Every structure is written in C-alpha cells, then in structure tokens.
Amino acid sequence: MPNTWARLRSGNRLKQGISRLRSNWLYVIQAGMAAGLAYLMGKVLGHDQPFFAPMAAVIVLSTTGGERFRRSIELVIGVSLGVGLGDLLIATVGTGPWQIAVAVMASIALATVIDKGVLLANQAAFAAVLVATILPPGTSGGTNRMVDAFIGGMVGLAVMAIVPESPLRSGRREIAKILGITAQVLTQVERAAAEADADAIAEALREARGTQGQINSMIAAANSGKENLNVSPLLWTQRHRIRSLIRVLNPVDNAIRNTRVLARHARHLAEIHHTPSGEQLLLLQRIAAVAGRLSDLYFGKGSESAEIPVLSRELKEIGARAGREVAVDQALPAQVMLGQTRALIVDLLQICGLSRDSAMEALAPIGTVEKYGQANVANDSVSEGNR
Template sequence: MVASTWQQIRSMNRFRQGLLRLRANWVYVLQAGLAAGLSYWVGLNVFGHAEPFFAPMATVIVLSTTGGERFRRSVELVLGVSLGVGMGDLLISVVGPGTWQIAVAVSASIALGMLVDKGVLVANQASFAAVLIATILPPGTSGGFDRMIDALTGGVVGLIVIGLFPQSPLKMGRKEIAKILGLTSEVQFRVAAALKTADAAALAAALTDARGSQAGINNMIAATKFGKETVTVSPLLWHQRSRIKSMIRVLNPVDNAMRDTRVLTRKALVLTEDHETASPKQIELIEGLAGVTARLSDLYYGKGEVNESREIPELVATLREISGAADLSVAEGSGLSGHAVLAQTRSLCVDLMQICGQSRRSAIEALVPIAASPAAVEELWNDGE
C-alpha cells in the first residue's frame, strides 16, 4: 500500500514537472510546428520537390539549438546538413551504396566541413547527413541535389522564424542570475549560522555546495548571451537592447559575488577549525549581506510585488550601511582568518552594490576606510565599469 502511494506521488511529481517544462518551452513548440510546416510547404510548392523531407528536418535541427551563439550554431548546423546531403548524393550516386562507400562518404563530408568552418558542428552534421543519404535515403529516391536545396530551405525558414517569433530574451537570463544569487544568499546565511555555533561541519558542507556553483554560472552566462543574440537578430526586440546591456553588465558582479562567498566560507571554516570565533558584529554583517542577496534574487525572479525602482535604492542604502560598519574593529582580537573574513565581507559589499547598478569606484567609496591614506574615488552611478 505504501509503495503504491509512493509511486502515485512520483507520477504526479513527474507530471507536474512535465507541465512546468511545457510551460517554459511553449514558444519553442509553436516555433517548431510553424517552421516545419512552412519549410515543407516551400519545398513542395515553391521549388516543386515531390518529397522535401530535409526541409522540415533542417528546420527542427535549427530550432533545437539552445544556449549562447544560437544563431551562429544554427547556421553551422544547416551548412553541415546541406554539405552532407550534397556530398552523400554525389558520392553514393557515383560509387553506389556499401560499407566502404559509407566510410568514404563520411570521411569526405567531415573533411569538407572542416575546410568550410573551424567549428565541429559543421563537420559532424555533414557526416550524419551523409550516412542518412547512404543508408535510409539512397540516391534515386529523390531528385539529386533537390535534397541539398531542401536542407538549405529548412534552415533559412528556421532562422527566419527565430527572428520573427522570438522567445523572451530577458526571462531565461534573469532566471539564471536569480538562481546564482539565491545559492549565494543561502550559503551566506549558512555561514552566519555556523559561525554562531562554531560548526565546522556545517561550514564544510556549505563550502561544498558553493564550489558546485560553476555549472550554474556557465548557464547564467550562456542564457544571457542567448538573450543578446535573440535581440540582435529579431527587429521586434530591438527596443529591449538597453535592458539586455544592463543584464550583461551584472554578470561579472554576480560571478564575483559567488566567488567571494566561496572564499568567505573557506576562511570562516579555517577560522572555526583554528578554534577562533567571529565577533557578533561580523556575523551580523554577513547576515545583512545574505538578506540583500536574497532580495536581489527575488527581484530577478520577479517574485511577488517586488518593484525594482523602489527596491534597488533601499538595497543600496542597506549596503552603504553595511559598508560603513565593516571596519577593522569588526575583526579586533581575531587572527588572520578573522581579518580575511572581514576582507571578503567588504568585497561582497562592492559586488552587491555593482549588481544594484553602482560603479565599482562608487561602491569602493562607500566602504569605511581602513588604510591610512585611502584613494580618493569619484562618486558615479552606473557608469558601465
């Protein structure tokens, strides 16, 4: 009975996850269906090909590409399929089908793909298409180079559909930024809690989770590049170019915030293992930074009634307060690790203020001076540095 109930719960969870995936990718579903049908119609009615099989196939290949440099990789895929189809038709029609003929066709297609483009996608797709021609669709089942034209047609139609019916260029990038900020905030809260109880095991676990963030950072960068490329190729989205630039501008500060949080966690672990304690003020500052980071994550997720024009100034004011309190007295009485934790706290203030739109120079100026002769820094807002 228990096993049956557990299976039902798992099935319901999978169904909900499937609905979430469908909701997140409904634009792609419509793009693929529309482009596949349109490319087949073009091959059938415009070029007069009896079975323009490769037109919708090339279209689906183009639309299935994801991540950064989508447009360029789509072009590479289309070029590779077209070259492979053409080379396969040419060679197999001359030497006939067979084992060694397939080997020759694949090698020739890969070589041609390498000559045309330095990327591996062109060569790989050329070889796949050549195998398809040599086995499933040998020459004589269609009109010679008609299939090469169909592949080009499908690719071009796919690229046009991407431009005319684009996915949201901001949603994916903001979501990935929110994920990284959410993890950063979680680790910061865990560091503060572990320092209160000198829990080295909890700090080690938090450090492990922080070190596993690189894949998420890579996803964040790829999603933002995808958004930039979508805006570039779609005239309908050109009005969002300034918003994409703003999103790209925060990538380095978000990355730095995660990296500085990793170092903060490592230094806190060393401090605890050395049987030293962080001051209550230091823990309070880390908790304050964790709260700001969590609010930034919610802002990028678009949760609730978060208003960016109201939220950002409030966060900047909070960060200025934390920056003004992060002086040497916070680490007084602690060893080198305690001062290292303070240094990372100050670095995180700068990272988070940059995410809020402050320039690096103005963020550094907000820090309480700890040097005898601190550098004079001009106050600037969002100067793009």
Template sequence: MPKRRIGTLERLRDIDDSLQARARRVFKRRLSVLQGALAAGSAYWVAQNIFGHEQPFFAPIAAVIILGLTGGERLKRAVELSLGCAVGVGLGDLLISFIGSGGWQIAVVVGVSLLVASFLSKAPLVSNQVAIGSILIATIMPPGSSDGFDRMFDALIGGVTAIIIIAIIPTSPLKAGRHEVSKVLGIVASVLEDVAIAIRERDTKALNEVLSAVRGTQQDINIMLAATKTGRESSTVSPLLWSEKRRVRSLERILTPVDNTIRNVRVLARRALVLTEDNDSVAEEQLLIIEELADIAHALAGVYERNTMVTEAIEIPELVQRLRGLGARAEISVAEGKVLSAQVVLAQSRSIIVDLLQVCGMSRESAVAVLAPTSDTPAFPPEVWEEDPLGDGEVE
C-alpha cells in the same frame, strides 16, 4: 533577519523536481513548444510545396535544431548547419563515386569529411553535419542524384524558417534572463545564511554540505548566461522586441558581477569550513555582515524575479544604501586579532559587497570606493562615492 535551518540550498534543489515545478516548467516552455511546432510544419510545407522536394525530412529537423540551440547564436548556427550539409553532401558524393559504399568506405568518407570540416570551421555543428551528410550519401542517397543536394537546400530552408518564426513569435528577451539571475542570487542568499549559522554553531558537517551544493552552481551560471544571450538575439531579430534592446543591454552588464558574486561566495564557504575545522571563530560583527548580505541578496533576487521597472526604481536605491552601510562597517578592525581564516572571510565579505553594488548598477570603481579603506593610499578613496554614488552604472 529570520534564520533558516541548514540545508536551504539542498531544499531548493529538491523543489525543482516536484510535480508543481514540472508543471511550471511545462507552462514556461509553452511558447518554445509553439515555435518548434510551427517552424517544423512551415519548413516541411515550404520545401515540399514551393520547392518541390518529395520528402524534405531534413527541413523540419533543421528548424527544430536551430530553435533548440541556446546561447544567442542561432543565426550563426543556421549558417553552420547549411555549410555542414553542403560540404558533407559534396564530399560524400565525390568520394563514394570513386571508392563505392561499404563499411570501410564509410570510415574513409567520414574521416576525410571530419578533417575537411575541422579545417573549415571549429564549430562542432559543422563537423556533425558534414559527417551526417557523407553517411547519407554512402548509405541511403545514391551518388550523383539530386537527393543529397535537396537535403542541403532543406537545411537552409529549415534554418531560415526557424529565424522567421523567432522574429514573428519571439520569446521575452528579459523574462528568462532575469529569472535565471534571480535564481542565482537566491542561491547566494541561501548559502550566505547557512554559512553564517554554521560558523556560529561551529558545524563543519553543515558547511561541507553547503560547500558541496554550491560547487554545483556552475550550471545555473551557464543557464543564466545562455538565457541572456538568447534574449539579446531575439531583441535583434524581432522588430516586436526592438524597444527592449536597452533593458537587455542593462541585464547583460550585470552578468559578470552576478557570476563574481557566486564565485566569491564559494571561496567564503571554503574558508568558513577551514575556520570551523580549526575550531576558530570570527567576530559577531562579521556574522552580522554576512547575514545582512544574505538578506540583501534575497531582496535583489525578488527584484529581478518581479521584472518591473517600478520595483527596481524603488527597491534598488534602498539596497544600495544598505550596502553602503555594510561597506563602512566592513573595516579591517572587525577581524583584528583574529586568525587568517577570519580575515579571509572578511575580505570575501567585502568582495561580495562590491559585487552586489555592481548588480545594483554601480561601476566597479564607485563600488570599491564604498568600502572602508584598508590601505593608506586607496586607489578609490571613500569620498568618490559620496560625490558620485552610482558612477557610470545607471540603474534602469
């Protein structure tokens, strides 16, 4: 595998800010922009022309808020938005009628509204909308008028319109999630490459840089999880995507192994730093195992980026065979006679082998059984995977 200079991960970050990357980002979000524009316009038209609201400003606002949410909870958030509006308007109307409006009155109304919202729901969106509804009654909308309740109904119109737009103009339930999985696996590959080079060259400065960069990958993990949950929601709401449900579920199953992979890579990088700071070394075989893992992670990233079932059917079984070979090579004798840090590096390498096998579709039990045993009584003997190589983790 060709070596790359230290700083691969940092260069990946820099690419994200290039003009070309910005253009790609705009192109990638074109469908989301179309959804937002249509939902806002439709919500306003429905509220004004069908329900007779003169200035239904909150209908398009609610639609855009719902569409802008991530994490696959837009249906739930639409209900919370409407609930928050109803409670806020009702409390504001009731309290302002008794105590009047002004600075201290707004403080009282918002405080009471937030307490009630906290009792009704733990969702921040409910609390925010309750407070906003109360403030509107205290400042713009006179108590007892229908304006506040029109706003409450506008929120419902906006939420429903947003869900309808999601159903008739859905975003791909797989493309975004698979792209984020590919990005995280690409980071894994880059970090492993840099770690192997830094250990070989005993470059503590480079390892500090890699470790600093990899600590900032939690945002990428969160984006990956949110994108997949949003894809699941889209495939549930839109009849046009019901045929994708099975593949979305398959994608969801690998999220935990991908998350575990990046976590184990962080631990490996930290221990590699300790190793080099102590001026200790690992066996050459350990470095070869890490480099091979980097190459496999890079290949897996490509599989998920291309997003084709044909590619998966051809390439994943080959990667599984390579990981099996690594599992057999990563035996305890590789770090025999080495310091504790070297043994920890080996242990983390073994954990990453298991994680990547699970990303390829294996069950954890079958993946662990691939490893050369380090115990006289292993929970999952090596013979298991020879009989049932993919366990219950079907490759799709």
C-alpha cells in the same frame, strides 16, 4: 507504502515535466511553425518529399547558448553540404558499408576545409548518413534535397527572428539562481559560524563550490540573449536592457566566488574553535537578506524600480559599519572574512547599478584588507582546486 512512494515520485516527475514545458513553450511553437512552413515551401517548389526541409528547420532551432546565429549558419551549411555530397557519391558508387564510410569521410573533410567548427562537420556527416541509408538517391528528387535542407535552415532562422525568445528571461533566471545560492550559503555560514560548527560550514562550502554549472549557464544565457538581439529586429528596443544584464555578470560571478572564499575562512575559524564577533555575524545576516531579495527581483517577484534603491541604501549602511573594529583582536581567518564581507558588499552594490568606484566609496575606511580579499577572488579558481 511502496505504492505511495511510487505515486509521489510520479507526481514529482510530472511537476518537473510541466515546469520544463513552461520554460520551453516558445521553442515548441517555433519548432512546429518552422517545420510546417519549411515542408510547405518544399512542396511549393514541386518537391515530392521535402524531408530535409523540416528536419533542417528543427535542427537550427534546437541550438542553444552563445553564438546561436553562427551555429545555425553552420548547421544550414553542414546539412546542405552533407545532403549534396552524399547524393553525389552514393549515386555514383551505390550504397553499402564502404560507400557510407567514404561519404562520411568526404563530408567531414570538406566541411573541415570550409570551416573550423566541429558542428558543421558533424551535421554534414549526419546528413550524408541519412542520404546513404534512409533516403538513398532516386527516392526523392536527388539534388532537390540539398535545396530542401537550405530552405529549412533559412526558415528556421526566419522563425527565430519573427517569433523571438526574450533575450532577458533565461539570463535573469540564471542570475537569480546564483544570487539565491549566495544568500543560502551566507545564511548557513552565519548560523554555523556562530556555533563554530566546521562541519556545517563545510557543507555550505560544498554547495557553493557546486555552482560552476550555474555560472556557465548564466554566461551562456546572456550570450544567447545577445544573439537573439542580432537575429531579430523586433528585439532591438531591448538593447539597453541586455547590456545592463551583461554588465552584472561579473559582479554576480564575483559574489559567489567571494562567498566561497568567505566560507572557506569561516571553516578555518571554526576549526580553531573561534567565532566571529556578533557584529560580523549581523553583517553576514543582512548581506544574505539583500542577496535573497535581489534573487527574488531577478525571478520577477517585485518591482525593481521601487526596491533596488532601498537595497542600495541598505548595502551602503552595511558597508559603513564594516570597518576594521568589526574584527579587531580577532583571529586572522575572522579578519579575512571581514575583507570578503566588504568585497561582497561591493559586488552586490554593482548588481544594484553602482559603479565599482562608487561601491568602494560606500565602505568604511580599512586600509589594505580589500587588496587581500580581491586577491582571493582572483585566485579562487586555483585555490579551490587545492583545498
């Protein structure tokens, strides 16, 4: 039995590893191309051991998230600065513990004067340490290494432009994950609320509260896509698509926040042994189905042009049925749940491409409940920490 369990775990790890490789195959190609080209250019310039050229190229390509181009420039400057200053100092005073300490301090100090970015200072220190230990002056061309570092960084940026990563793929994947969690939590809440099962709702709420990492990843992926557009002219034709992607970030963020608030009030309702009306539960069920289908579409499963209009009509129909009568004579938490349900409908309609005003018009008239729901969204980050 232990051997069987070990084989299963090994199989799962292998599958996870293959999945990671599929997600990062372009980086593998970019890094290999950049390292080889950078080394070749160093050789063409007559440098015997252009070690820092491929190293700088790979470091530049390893940057992720937003402001990738700026971070890449910081890396190029930092590595070049650290190599040049390290060469100068170590060639003058020799190698040893105190010499390395001086080289690192000088590199960080100068990098800090040049730019406020921590990344630049860290890379300058890292390069100075390499010069002082593994490749001390005299082993390969002195100041040539500073040139190699600069060449490698430029090659890395060029490869980013010539072999660009899709500005949409990672951002859409992160949006799909959040929408999938929204659908799953709403389904769990709907089923548990029907039984007034506060513990099950609390479990769903914990899952919803654990999405901040995904939200951060979604924002970083969208910013990275925007940076890729700036770096690569080959992607300029996709500008309108990345703008559309960025437009839905706030509605997606609001959707998971509204889901958290809704789940919290559903738990309160269950704790006082009340259940929502059957119509309210049906609304949640239908909204969860739409969120799940949107998640599939952002994962690339299906035709958006064919299905988005269908989902928009479904949401409008749900909104038209989400009137005050759904929670009439219900306990206060049920009425708040209705407000959050309506807010969710607006969020999902915006994800489908409607403006906020158009999405609001799809809702049945209800008075001021929406204001309460929106206040909960605005204060969600604060209230989550207090409950």
